[in-house]
Amino acid sequence: MARFAYAPFPYRTPPELSGGRTGPAPMAIVGAGPVGLAAAIDLALHGVKVVILDDNDTVSTGSRAICWSKRSLEIFDRLGIGERMVAKGVTWQVGRLFHRDREIYAFDLLPEQGHKMPAFINLQQYYVEHYLVERCADFPDLIDLRWKNKLIGVARRKDGVVASVETPDGTYDLAADWLIACDGARSRTRELLGLDFAGQVFEDRFLIADVEMTAEFPSERWFWFDPPFHQGQSALLHKQPDHIYRIDLQLGRDADPEEEKKPELVIPRIQAIVGDREFSLDWVSVYTFQCRRLDRFVHDRVIFAGDAAHVVSPFGARGGNGGIQDVDNLAWKLAMVIHGNADAALLASYDEERIRAADENIRHSARATNFMTPKSDMERIFRNAAIELAADHGFARRMVNSGRLSLPCSLAGLSLQTDGPDCAGAAPGLVCPDAPVTGADGRNSYLLDHLGGSFTLLAIGDIEAPSIPGLDIVRVGKRGFADPEGLVAARLGRDVLYLVRPDQHIAARFVASTPEGIAAAFARAIRMNPKRTEAAA
Amino acid sequence: MMVPIDLSTDRLGGRSDDVYAALLHAHEGLDPDASAALNARLILILTNLAGDPDAVIAAIAAAAKR
Structure with a gap:
C-alpha cells in the first residue's frame, strides 16, 4: 500500500499585496493544523467568513496525533469528514498491558453497540489535515486558506485585532474582528502577546517512531512496563493505516536526543520489538513532555485553542482530541456573537468550560506520565x-x-447548564448519547446525525416540544424518528425533553414541558438576559 | 458461616487515581527512612480502619506472597 504522499499546497499572493479586493475579515485563524482547520470549517458552517494563516505549505510531517476519540469523530462527522476518517483509520477498542513478558490485563473501551462512531481510531495527523483542507475547499466564499503566510505581529484594538503577516511577496496587515490562535505548542501568537504558559515539565525523554511493516499485529493498543526488549523502561505499540506502526519508547532522563534519533540507534531498538520482520523507518522523533496551560484562553479579541492554549503529555490521547473539543465549544459561541444573537459575554463560558476540560486532561496525563x-x-x-x-x-x-x-469533559454545574430534574437518561452537561434511529421514510441513521450546529429541543416519547424562536425540534416517538432497538429510551429515558447545544452537549432537560422554563434555560445557555430573548421573540 | 475474604474487588468507586496521587504526594521530598515510617503509620491506620482482623491477616498474606 502506498504511503501518504506529501505535496505542498499552492501559495498565492494575498489580495492585500496583489491589489485585489480586501476588507476587514470577521475572523482570522492562525495555524492550519487540525484545530485551526476544524475551527474554520465549523465557523463556515455557521456562515462566518474566515482567513486562515499558516507559515508552512504542507500537512504535518510524521504521524503526530494519531488516536482520535469517539467524541472527536462525532465532531468531525458534524464537520463533514468523520465517515472518511473512520473508513481510512484503524478502528480499535482493546488495550493490553504487559509487565515484563506477561500480560497483566486487557481492557475494552466500548463494549456497547449502537453508536455511530467507534471508541477510537488511529489515523495519522497528516491524513486528518489533508481531509480538513479538502473540506475547506467546499466553502470557497467563506474560507480563505493562506499558506506561507506567517504571523509576525499582533496588535490588539478595542474592537478587533490587526495581524502583521509575512509572505514570500512581502508583509501586509490583516484587520480582523477576532483572531483564534491555533498555532500549536510553540504558539507564536502566545509569544507575541507575552503570555505566561505555566505548568510541569517531565524530564524523561521518549522516542517516537513510525515504522512501516507488512506483518500483522492486531488492531489493539499494547503497552509494556519493563519489557524484556527494553528493560527498565516502558513501550507502546499502536497500529496505523498503510501498514505503519507507532512505537513509543521511554529512553530515560539522560538520553541524548540527537544521538537517539540516529538510525543506527533506532533500528536495533525496533528490531528488539518486532524481531525478524522486515520494516522501514518512516519518521523518528525524540520528545520530552510537558503539561502547561494559559491562565485563561480568551484575551479580549484573541482566543486560544488547542496546544496553543494547553499542552499535555500524549498518554491518554488528550492533546489533539482536547483541541478538537475546544473548537466544538468555541465556534457556535463566536458565530452567535458575530451574528448578533448573543453578547460577547457568552465567550467567558469558553474559558469556564474549556479550562475545566484542560485541567482534567492535564491531571490525567500528568498522573499517567508520573506513573x-x-x-x-x-x-x-x-x-x-x-x-x-x-x-x-x-x-x-x-x-x-x-x-x-x-x-x-462533563460541563455539569457550569453556568450555561440548567440543573435537574433527577430522572433516568443523560444529565445536563454531558454529550448527548448516540443511538440508532429510523426516519419516517424507513431510513436508518443515528441520533447525533440530527443534532448539533444549532440549539435543538429533543423530545423523546410523549412530551410536547413547544415552538420557541431559535430552537429546532427533533422528535423520537410518535411523530418523529422510531427507536428501533430501544436504545434512545435506554440511554435518554422516556417522555423527556432535552435542550441540546450546537456542540451536542445537553444544556437542560425537562420532564414537564413549559415554554417559560425552556425559554429560561435557552437564555441561560447563551448568557442572554431573559427579557431580551422575549423581545427578540 | 465463613465468608471468603475478597481482597481483589475495587472499592474505590472510580477514584483510584486520586488516592494513588495523594499517596505519592505524601511521600514527596521524604528520605527513605521517613517514607518507610510514613508507610508504616499508614498501614497501621488502614489496618484499624479495615476493622476485621481476619481480613487484615489475609491481606498481610497476600502482600507477602511473591
Whole structure:
C-alpha cells in the first residue's frame, strides 16, 4: 500500500499585496493544523467568513496525533469528514498491558453497540489535515486558506485585532474582528502577546517512531512496563493505516536526543520489538513532555485553542482530541456573537468550560506520565507494587496507569447548564448519547446525525416540544424518528425533553414541558438576559 | 458461616487515581527512612480502619506472597 504522499499546497499572493479586493475579515485563524482547520470549517458552517494563516505549505510531517476519540469523530462527522476518517483509520477498542513478558490485563473501551462512531481510531495527523483542507475547499466564499503566510505581529484594538503577516511577496496587515490562535505548542501568537504558559515539565525523554511493516499485529493498543526488549523502561505499540506502526519508547532522563534519533540507534531498538520482520523507518522523533496551560484562553479579541492554549503529555490521547473539543465549544459561541444573537459575554463560558476540560486532561496525563516515569525510589516501589498486584487483584488494575484515554469533559454545574430534574437518561452537561434511529421514510441513521450546529429541543416519547424562536425540534416517538432497538429510551429515558447545544452537549432537560422554563434555560445557555430573548421573540 | 475474604474487588468507586496521587504526594521530598515510617503509620491506620482482623491477616498474606 502506498504511503501518504506529501505535496505542498499552492501559495498565492494575498489580495492585500496583489491589489485585489480586501476588507476587514470577521475572523482570522492562525495555524492550519487540525484545530485551526476544524475551527474554520465549523465557523463556515455557521456562515462566518474566515482567513486562515499558516507559515508552512504542507500537512504535518510524521504521524503526530494519531488516536482520535469517539467524541472527536462525532465532531468531525458534524464537520463533514468523520465517515472518511473512520473508513481510512484503524478502528480499535482493546488495550493490553504487559509487565515484563506477561500480560497483566486487557481492557475494552466500548463494549456497547449502537453508536455511530467507534471508541477510537488511529489515523495519522497528516491524513486528518489533508481531509480538513479538502473540506475547506467546499466553502470557497467563506474560507480563505493562506499558506506561507506567517504571523509576525499582533496588535490588539478595542474592537478587533490587526495581524502583521509575512509572505514570500512581502508583509501586509490583516484587520480582523477576532483572531483564534491555533498555532500549536510553540504558539507564536502566545509569544507575541507575552503570555505566561505555566505548568510541569517531565524530564524523561521518549522516542517516537513510525515504522512501516507488512506483518500483522492486531488492531489493539499494547503497552509494556519493563519489557524484556527494553528493560527498565516502558513501550507502546499502536497500529496505523498503510501498514505503519507507532512505537513509543521511554529512553530515560539522560538520553541524548540527537544521538537517539540516529538510525543506527533506532533500528536495533525496533528490531528488539518486532524481531525478524522486515520494516522501514518512516519518521523518528525524540520528545520530552510537558503539561502547561494559559491562565485563561480568551484575551479580549484573541482566543486560544488547542496546544496553543494547553499542552499535555500524549498518554491518554488528550492533546489533539482536547483541541478538537475546544473548537466544538468555541465556534457556535463566536458565530452567535458575530451574528448578533448573543453578547460577547457568552465567550467567558469558553474559558469556564474549556479550562475545566484542560485541567482534567492535564491531571490525567500528568498522573499517567508520573506513573511511567517515577521520580523517586518510593514512587518506583509503589508503581511496581501496583503492577505486581494487578495480576491477581482487580483493584490494583485500576491503579496501573498507562494513560487514561480521552473522554469528553462533563460541563455539569457550569453556568450555561440548567440543573435537574433527577430522572433516568443523560444529565445536563454531558454529550448527548448516540443511538440508532429510523426516519419516517424507513431510513436508518443515528441520533447525533440530527443534532448539533444549532440549539435543538429533543423530545423523546410523549412530551410536547413547544415552538420557541431559535430552537429546532427533533422528535423520537410518535411523530418523529422510531427507536428501533430501544436504545434512545435506554440511554435518554422516556417522555423527556432535552435542550441540546450546537456542540451536542445537553444544556437542560425537562420532564414537564413549559415554554417559560425552556425559554429560561435557552437564555441561560447563551448568557442572554431573559427579557431580551422575549423581545427578540 | 465463613465468608471468603475478597481482597481483589475495587472499592474505590472510580477514584483510584486520586488516592494513588495523594499517596505519592505524601511521600514527596521524604528520605527513605521517613517514607518507610510514613508507610508504616499508614498501614497501621488502614489496618484499624479495615476493622476485621481476619481480613487484615489475609491481606498481610497476600502482600507477602511473591
